[in-house]
Amino acid sequence: MNRLFILTIAFTCYCCNLLAQEIEYSRPVNTPESCTSIMVGKKASADGSVMTSHTCDGNYRTWMEIVPAARYERDTTVAIYNGRMHTEYPADRTNMELKGTIPEARSTFQFLNTSYPCLNEKQLGIGETTISGRKELQNQKGMFMIEELEKIALQRCTTAREAIRLIGQLVAEYGYGDSGECLTIADPNEVWHFEVFGEGPDKIGGVWAAVRIPDDHVGVSANISRISTLDLKDKDRYMASENVFSVAKKMGFWNGKEPFRFWKAYSGGNYFGEP
Template sequence: MRKFLAIFAFLMLVARFDAGACTNVIITPGASKDGSSIVSYAADSHQLYGELYFHPAARFRAGSMLRLTDWDTQRPLGFIDQVPSTYQTVGNMNQHQLIIAETTWGGRSELFPDENADGIDYGSLIYVTLQRARTAREAIDIIVSLANEYGYVSEGETFSIADTKEAWIMDIVGKGVDRKGVVWVARRIPDGYICAHANQARITRFPLNDKSNCLYAP
């Protein structure tokens, strides 16, 4: 019995950290043999299985709404305005070869959202943005716009965002209960370099006057 309880406790401990077991590796075009942008996305868990979400390109009538559900818990999060047209996506890439992946790092507890609030979670930010953006810079703008308009209901995240020409890394976290929007910073990875992150915010210091390579919340 003691052996069973010890094994059970160990398994529960492992399960507790499944959400914190993601890894991204980002390779810029200048660092790959054929000039491609490459992003790997691993979620190391015996409970998670590889899935390729498919969304066909589509057109929508004016006034259409998009229902959101939390990617992790499937909790309904309400509705947001739908755009007139969307791009096709397969997995974490769209038809323009824009890629978005993530790892979760949590952050300070006072910046966590209300668990019952409506808004947009990190998973919805990824897949909604892939349907709306053509480039990495457009994706950053859309992520920020959606989170600020509808409210961000996840913990701290690092996004890997790459298109055919450049790759960016973006740290994002909410403002806490009853404060809408996000605090964020994004830096372009210099061409010819690689970058990786695994459940740890990556950007520490950053320039305030280099809009070509660094964007951040005002």
């Protein structure tokens, strides 16, 4: 009887220990929403440099590699994945999900492949911050997570405007499957603040807007949508997807009468996108 009692107590303590460990370690200390990016225009820096940055404050991979420039034959395709940020080395495919393929470019630029790919040989740089947004905008059937869009842009683009246009085309054609994200995209001449969301459960697409940081300004993105009014006639300072207003109306986020504010329509009343 004593042995049975002791075994019962030991088993109970073991189970409680497992439960305690599960509670303690069930969520990471850092979350993807912790990232911050700072942008600097060329007239706001001491030496005329344009800058962007990125503190990647999350539980992501620590390895990095320099991916060389390459040339490809016609009809070559490139695989698009989900889960690459949690791999342990470049060839690791553990827990990665193949989302689909797209045509490969005939030639690509060398780039620095970090958890969120960040810089190419043409001095095109990209920072990232998660801005979440309304949950009803997400569509997991979309092909692209934000890190894969960054990778493709760095492989194929030389300027911030070119990268924004390419990302917009990819999202429209293949769909955006991530939560709301901000990319801060810089080239040697200018830096842009770009935000993208899904288009909702009924369509595999996306909606986005971008604002150029004035040359004599510094900008900060810290986990909340910041783009407000859009003057799309001013092509030097604003860019947006063709559906930027129509999706807001369709989803009931904007009545078409009050002044349109991108952050209000697509991120909701607070950071988590709740009313």
